Amino acid sequence: MHVITEIAAPAERVWKALTRIEEVRAWDGVVPFDVPDQYPEPGQHARWHSGLGPLRLMLYDHIMAVEENRRLNSIIDIAFVHVSEEYVLTPRAEGGTTLVTDDDVRSKFPGLGWLALRLTRANVDASMSRLKDHCERVPPPY
Secondary structure, rough: OOEEEEEOOOOOHHHHHOHHHHHHHHHHHHHHEEEEOOOOOOOOOOOEEEEEEEEEEEEEEEEEEEEOOOEEEEEEOOOOOOHHHHHHEEEOOOOOOEEEEEEEEEEOOOOOOOHHHHHHHHHHHHHHHHHHHHHHHOOOOO
16 A cells, blocks of 8 residues: 655654654554653564544554654554555655655455455545644644
8 A cells, every 4th residue: 555645844844743752642643552762763662552433452563664754664563454564755846745655454364454454544544634734734843
């Protein structure tokens, strides 16, 4: 799954929104449960409380690669969904940032791949919309 989001904010701003715990909580609605202080660094594991409608779920996040202001790759497990997720940030010459989100989505249960993909697609589309809005209207924390 491939999603492109154009954000009218510099890559540094988008990076802060993707990687600072309080920022992630603000736009994504997840609540940190066990997130390391120096998040994100390769090899780290983090846990976040997340929701799916009335359900409260634990999201497991394993950081695979970090290139500051450029790329973040992690493995995410939530409920029956397993996702290899990568964000790539590219500054635009005219200003702003192109954020490409690539997700390889799988189900932990045979036969439910279609549902895992559908739920992940809806979540990523909504999340990227919230991230765009957050980066364009909320000044970065310093």
